[in-house]
Amino acid sequence: MKFTEAQQEFIQLWGNFGSQWGINKTMAQIHALLLTSEHALSTDDIMETLEISRGGVNTNIRELIVWNLVYKTGKPGDRKEFFVAEKDIWEVAKRITRERQRREIEPLMHHLNRLKNVDEADRQSLDFVKTVTDIERLVGKMNKASETIMKMEENAFFGSIIRLLK
Amino acid sequence: MKFTEAQQEFIQLWGNFGSQWGINKTMAQIHALLLTSEHALSTDDIMETLEISRGGVNTNIRELIVWNLVYKTGKPGDRKEFFVAEKDIWEVAKRITRERQRREIEPLMHHLNRLKNVDEADRQSLDFVKTVTDIERLVGKMNKASETIMKMEENAFFGSIIRLLK
DNA sequence: CATTACTTTCAATAATTATTGAAAGTTTTA
DNA sequence: TAAAACTTTCAATAATTATTGAAAGTAATG
Numbered sequence: 001m002k003f004t005e006a007q008q009e010f011i012q013l014w015g016n017f018g019s020q021w022g023i024n025k026t027m028a029q030i031h032a033l034l035l036t037s038e039h040a041l042s043t044d045d046i047m048e049t050l051e052i053s054r055g056g057v058n059t060n061i062r063e064l065i066v067w068n069l070v071y072k073t074g075k076p077g078d079r080k081e082f083f084v085a086e087k088d089i090w091e092v093a094k095r096i097t098r099e100r101q102r103r104e105i106e107p108l109m110h111h112l113n114r115l116k117n118v119d120e121a122d123r124q125s126l127d128f129v130k131t132v133t134d135i136e137r138l139v140g141k142m143n144k145a146s147e148t149i150m151k152m153e154e155n156a157f158f159g160s161i162i163r164l165l166k
Numbered sequence: 167m168k169f170t171e172a173q174q175e176f177i178q179l180w181g182n183f184g185s186q187w188g189i190n191k192t193m194a195q196i197h198a199l200l201l202t203s204e205h206a207l208s209t210d211d212i213m214e215t216l217e218i219s220r221g222g223v224n225t226n227i228r229e230l231i232v233w234n235l236v237y238k239t240g241k242p243g244d245r246k247e248f249f250v251a252e253k254d255i256w257e258v259a260k261r262i263t264r265e266r267q268r269r270e271i272e273p274l275m276h277h278l279n280r281l282k283n284v285d286e287a288d289r290q291s292l293d294f295v296k297t298v299t300d301i302e303r304l305v306g307k308m309n310k311a312s313e314t315i316m317k318m319e320e321n322a323f324f325g326s327i328i329r330l331l332k
Numbered sequence: 333c334a335t336t337a338c339t340t341t342c343a344a345t346a347a348t349t350a351t352t353g354a355a356a357g358t359t360t361t362a
Numbered sequence: 363t364a365a366a367a368c369t370t371t372c373a374a375t376a377a378t379t380a381t382t383g384a385a386a387g388t389a390a391t392g
Contacts, residue, residue: 001283003291010298013277020188020270024350036297038290043369053352058370079360079367087293089300104186111179117167124204125169127253131202132176134255145311190380209339219382224340245337245390 007036011050026052027060031069031085035092040073040082068095090153097146105143112136173202177216192218193226197235197251201258206239206248234261256319263312271309278302 011032018028029050034041041049046057061083064070069092073082086092115132118125177198184194195216200207207215212223227249230236235258239248252258281298284291 001281001285003284003286003288003294006281006284006294009277010281010294013274013281017270017274022186022188026350036294038293054369055353055371056351059351062370081369087297089297089304093304104183108179108183111175115167115172115176115179118169118172119167120169122169127204128169128172128176128202131253131255138255138259141315142312145315146308149307149311192380220339221341221383222381225381228340247339 007033010036024060024063026050026056027063030057030060031064034064034070034083034085035087037085040075040084042078042080042082044080046083067099090150093146094150097150101143105139108139109136112139173199176202190226190229192216192222193229196223196226197230200230200236200249200251201253203251206241206250208246208248210246212249233265256316259312260316263316267309271305274305275302278305 011029014032014035015025015029018031019025030046033046033049043054043057043061046052046061047054050057061070064085065072068086070083070085073084075082086095112132112135116129118129177195180198180201181191181195184197185191196212199212199215209220209223209227212218212227213220216223227236230251231238234252236249236251239250241248252261278298278301282295284295
């Protein structure tokens with residue numbers, strides 16, 4: 001299999017999985033393209049490769065920058081902006097986790113916590129509070145687990161450095 | 167805060183988070199309703215409470231049954247079907263994990279694995295294969311971690327039984 | 333076996349979400 | 363400072379996804 005062919009498939013794959021997980025398909029595709037591009041790309045490069053409008057590229061790139069997955073670069077002798085993606089997958093995962101934490105998990109936890117203030121004492125209400133509490137615990141654990149995985153990988157990295165130094 | 171009010175909010179909350187995570191909003195709402203209902207509900211009960219059509223209730227309930235989150239019951243002297251949700255949140259999480267594993271993670275892993283067959287040996291291709299391999303590893307770890315959490319909870323449960331028996 | 337009481341399907345439609353592209357805005361250059 | 367080279371915005375539109383509701387299907391009843 002040739003690289004360009006594999007890259008095209010990867011872009012499609014990433015786009016589809018992105019939208020399955022509530023992430024804009026185009027954003028995911030741009031991310032996939034940059035993730036597998038050796039050099040920084042310009043807006044026009046991305047427009048051409050993915051066949052999307054200038055506006056689309058701009059909006060989605062800017063969102064990727066907010067997520068801290070992509071950053072701008074310049075090229076000497078060229079006025080336009082070029083874009084590069086963070087390539088270390090564990091770093092990518094960490095940043096996605098961080099952003100989802102901030103945008104989704106925290107508000108969810110806050111709302112759930114509020115719902116525990118049911119002041120009736122019948123079976124129904126007590127069960128309800130238990131359910132909500134259990135969900136809170138579950139979400140909390142899931143969240144901590146993903147953080148732990150990222151940290152583990154960090155330690156694995158430093159661990160291998162330390163081994164090299166021995 | 168009164169139970170019914172809290173339940174309404176919970177249904178909305180669950181629906182919104184569901185759609186953020188690629189799950190049909192109505193399906194998530196029906197699930198939330200059943201999860202916090204003391205008794206089994208009929209199609210008409212759900213239609214009335216959530217103000218959705220008969221077709222909508224039917225389709226989404228059937229999907230919840232496929233996910234193994236809801237099952238049918240009968241009531242003596244009544245011809246219609248009634249529906250109940252699995253109430254144990256850890257069991258719920260286990261079943262959702264299982265289903266997503268089957269529907270999303272496995273196909274993703276399969277596709278990624280195929281993409282490692284890039285046969286060129288230039289920098290670009292080697293980097294690409296590394297990226298894909300890293301993603302595979304990451305997804306694998308995330309997946310194993312969620313399984314582990316569910317098992318831990320199972321052990322916590324049996325552990326407390328054992329402690330009770332001592 | 334025909335009537336009633338339900339459940340299921342799915343074409344039509346509504347609601348939502350994504351995308352375009354041209355105009356406005358900004359920065360650089362000469 | 364005016365023109366050129368680019369970036370950003372956002373109203374209009376396209377594409378996708380969800381929802382309805384009525385007709386067809388199925389099973390129980392008398």
